[in-house]
Amino acid sequence: MIVYNLMCEHQHLFEGWFTSAEDYDRQIAQKLLTCPVCSSQQISKQLSAPRLNLAQSETIQESAQQLVQAEMLRLMRQWVDKTEDVGERFAEEARRIHYQEAPERGIRGVASREEARALLEEGIEVMPLPIAEMAKQKLQ
Ligand SMILES: [Zn+2]
Secondary structure, X not given: OEEEEEXXXXXXXXXXXXXXXXXXXXXHHOOOOOOOOOOOOOEEEEEEHHHHHHHHHHHHHHHHHXXXXXXXXXXXHHHHHHOEEEEOOHHHHHHHHHOOOOOOOOEEEXXXXXXXXXXXXXXXXXXXXXXXXXXXXXXX
């Protein structure tokens, strides 16, 4: 069963149900189709409803994904703008800030898993970013 959105010459929209595309062609050819509003036999087919819905939901999914990616990139950029890259000195610098030996600021850099764990145990807040590599590639 397929559903077509149909439109007559007077732009009345209605649905037609057919067993197949051939069934639709046959009914058109034999002028069996008439507009339920004005009884016109000048009927044309619009995009089929199921296909239209599918296309729309795919587009929505795609754009949602793009939105999430764009938002993530935007946040990464914001974060990069607001933080100072201390590279390999991350653990050392995070400690200096924590113990007020260095001016308080946001920093980013590289830390090993052990270093990050040690920092957390000392009560220093660190936020691991598994997407840091990806962000680095895209931002540079
Ligand atoms: Zn009509």
